[in-house]
Amino acid sequence: MEHNEDSIEHTEAATKRRSRGRPSPEQAAALRESFLAAALESFLEKGYSATSIEAIAREAGVAKITIYRQFDNKEALFREVAHRAVSNARETMQNTLVHRGSDERQTLIDLVERMYLSATEPKTLALMRLVIAEAVRFPELAKSLYAENSYVLAPVVDYLAEAHRAGKLRVPSPELAAVQLSTLAFGGVRFFISKPLAGPDERRVWAEDIVDLVLRGWAPAAND
Known part of the structure; x- marks a missing residue:
């Protein structure tokens, strides 16, 4: 016992x-x-x-x-927080590409809408504002977020490169084109200092106008 x-x-x-x-x-x-x-x-x-x-x-x-x-320090922790935020944005865009079955115009409209939504999601937008506010004192933080932006745009780059190879779009520099498209989609500084678009209808018009603009330059030449 x-x-x-x-x-x-x-x-x-x-x-x-x-x-x-x-x-x-x-x-x-x-x-x-x-x-x-x-x-x-x-x-x-x-x-x-x-x-x-x-x-x-x-x-x-x-x-x-x-x-x-x-994490060794606060900056390393902040980088991880930023990385998680932009990873969510990348997954949102990847979902558009994985399930694409429509023409190039519709795919690009979907992409622009998703880029806009990911950038103007309240916490992501607040995080980007924070990085911009701290950029002078902590330039490495700004560089880190800029590097993350390339990671976010990778699915868009892949799509544009594939469309170029297939002759569906004329995008000889998909990396540059992806940055240009995202800049238009995000609205530059507009949404950092003003309210986001009113709703889905206004967002769709925003995306359609952007895509119609870029397609004028990306359309394959008649003899291609």
């Missing part, structure tokens, strides 16, 4: 030691999501300078070391 009690006590002690150790993969993933969400909210509400990893840890209910194990 004593032996059984000793075994139970030993098992309970081992369980407590494990609970104080490193979290399981599932727990680690949940903790990461928790502090990344808290980081995004803190950056957007307080700005980059006023945000601290210590405050993010308190808000997320995690230990500071949990964050520092994955």
Whole structure:
């Protein structure tokens, strides 16, 4: 009987030691999501300078070391927050391309609408405003977001390159064309300083006008 009690006590002690150790993969993933969400909210509400990893840890209910194990400093954490935001935008555009079955005009209209929506999503727009506001003091942050923009546009570049090879569009420089198209879709600085478009009807007209404009220059020549 004593032996059984000793075994139970030993098992309970081992369980407590494990609970104080490193979290399981599932727990680690949940903790990461928790502090990344808290980081995004803190950056957007307080700005980059006023945000601290210590405050993010308190808000997320995690230990500071949990964050520092994955990110060396606040700038590295901010880069990950920005990366996650633009990754969502890339997935939105990729969904358009994967399921494309319409002509080039309709595909481009869908792309422009999705680029517009991804750029004017409230948190993404606020994040971009933050980076622009901090660009002078933290130029590396601005460079980081600019690099992320190339990542976001990769599906658009791939589509334009494929359409050019197939002779459906004349886009000899798909990388440049993708940047030009995205600049038109995002509206330049317009949506940083004014309200987004009123709704789906206005957004569709915006996209159609942009696509009709670029197709005049991208249309294959008659003898191509």
